Amino acid sequence: xxxxxxxxxxxxxxxxxxxxxxxxxxxxxxxxxxxxxxxxxxxxxxxxxxxxxxxxxxxxxxxxxxxxxxxxxxxxxxxxxxxxxxxxxxxxxxxxx
Numbered sequence: 001x002x003x004x005x006x007x008x009x010x011x012x013x014x015x016x017x018x019x020x021x022x023x024x025x026x027x028x029x030x031x032x033x034x035x036x037x038x039x040x041x042x043x044x045x046x047x048x049x050x051x052x053x054x055x056x057x058x059x060x061x062x063x064x065x066x067x068x069x070x071x072x073x074x075x076x077x078x079x080x081x082x083x084x085x086x087x088x089x090x091x092x093x094x095x096x097x
Contacts, residue, residue: 010075017047022083024046025042025084049073051073052065052066054069055072
């Protein structure tokens with residue numbers, strides 16, 4: 001499964017989470033608030049919470065909506081971290097590292 005297929009699994013109303021989580025991750029990394037190994041966990045947690053809230057306020061906080069919010073949050077954070085790593089690895093390859 002490639003990144004385009006994974007991105008298609010994210011609901012359109014939650015796709016804005018991907019760049020937002022990417023920006024939050026970049027901010028956290030630059031400020032050093034959280035250790036690097038904990039940044040993906042933090043972004044995953046934020047993605048899950050926001051997804052549950054968005055979907056819950058739209059459709060009610062039923063167990064299926066909460067489960068969908070968890071999955072959508074994990075997918076959003078995963079795509080954000082993947083995009084960030086892709087950018088870093090591509091830049092390193094260009095520099096010949």
